[in-house]
Amino acid sequence: MVLCAMLAAALMYADARFTRMEPVRAQLSTLVAPIQWVVSLPSDVLNWGALALSEQRALVDENRRLREQILTLSHRVQRMASLTAENVRLRELLAATRERDIPYITAELLSLDPDPFTHQMVIDRGRRDGAYVGQPVLDASGLVGQVTAISAYSSRVLLLADASHALPVQINRNGLRFVVQGVGSYEALNVQHAPDTADIREGDLLTTSGLGGRFPPGYPVARVSSVIHDPGEPFARVTAAPVAQLQRSRHFLLLFPPAMPIAPPEGELAAPALEAARAVSGALVNEETR
Template identity: 55%
Template sequence: MAVVFAIALMTLDARFTQLDYVRQALSYLVSPVQQLIRMPTDMVQWSSRTFAERDELLDDNQSLRSQVLILQQKVQQLAVLQAENQRLRSLLGATERFEASYLTAEMISIDPDPFTHQVIINRGAQDGVYIGQAVLDATGLFGQVIQVDSLSSRVLLVADANHAVPVQVNRNGMRSILVGTGDLTTLELEFVPETADIQVGDLLMTSGLASRFPEGYPVAEVQAVEHNPGEPFAQIRARPLAALARSRNLLLVFKDGEAGR
């Protein structure tokens, strides 16, 4: 009886061993099919992860660009603060400088009129933008808002022939008016006396007079000073510091109490 039982066990073991071989062979055949079946699901999961990471990177990039733009503007004010501190060091009770807040904007179109320099930005009345608001880029004064719609605004560039901004020489505080010439690379100082202390390389900053532009932002650098005999005023040309022909990301400046009005 024991012999018969042992023979039966050996027979079953042999059969199961053969079944294992069959299962292994079938697994080799079925595995590629299973991979093909899983492929669409794997592709969808991979695509979802990829696009989610891409959107996150784009959001981070936009946020960092805005932060860099604001920091660059704050750095610009250091030069005028240093010069002002030297002039006011001996005075008591000098008024504190305002703290400005900023709103980032992006240029969305350019006015095709060849006789004017205007652009359209993607910020409007719903963002608190107002007529006369100063617009900056990463390196200097870009222009001012002249028209506000609900979702967009029109900006007049500093180089436009109809634009003027009160400025002061950062080196000595001398004040004047800087006007556009219609040329994106050239601005001019108006009515500067022949005896005025102004030199090539002087930095021209917004003076804050007329309450239109906030004080202390760089506008231009003096490039040429010409004295004509018999003329009461010198001819002074300056180069705008803002990248008027290249900048796309801009900043709208709010003084205290103006933001969101």
């Protein structure tokens, strides 16, 4: 034992004082590596088994949730089939224009803004993919926000929760229109200037109204969580919770809604109107002379 201790001290001294011991140490590390691997093998096997069991349990739970979700969605699809057919018949009866499917592309989360006073994220779609400033962004549950800046391969998205974000919405139940604004929290949105006598209730679904031409109509935005009536105040305090999973979603959809028709300038509109008025007045004069 004393001999081994003296040999170890001599080796440590030689390793500290001379550089020639580095190749020897490297060779010894190579020789010892299989022994270290064999010694650590039982613990690695146990860790792998525990991880595999936990992942399997998580997969089983996720599979169960997905099956329940499939059943729920299939029930809704069965109901929506008849409603869609009825909607088509009514549109044909009224000679209304048929709604077109909105094209989209998928995107994935790259990073979140670390600033606690802003609510923004970066996604992996950019100018080369057709993304543009003002483009609506959705997840599997509802509206997430809109694109505010783009680069060649990525885009920055302003979330609904940001205090600087507002958009027009309507109540899905009765069509009343309001403006929803973020408050800097992922869990709440403010419904601005809701009259105290307005027919708005807890649980009402707020969807995009299509006003302003940026967000297409009909996409879910939030659900009313509280309505507080203050006696003597003209407006009620209405709070809504976003339906989108702003803190958990990693995959998104970027919509490409059709361009809104733009009204012609005043000068271009005046000439055809003037010609039509002259034609009508000329026809009236001819009838009077007859």
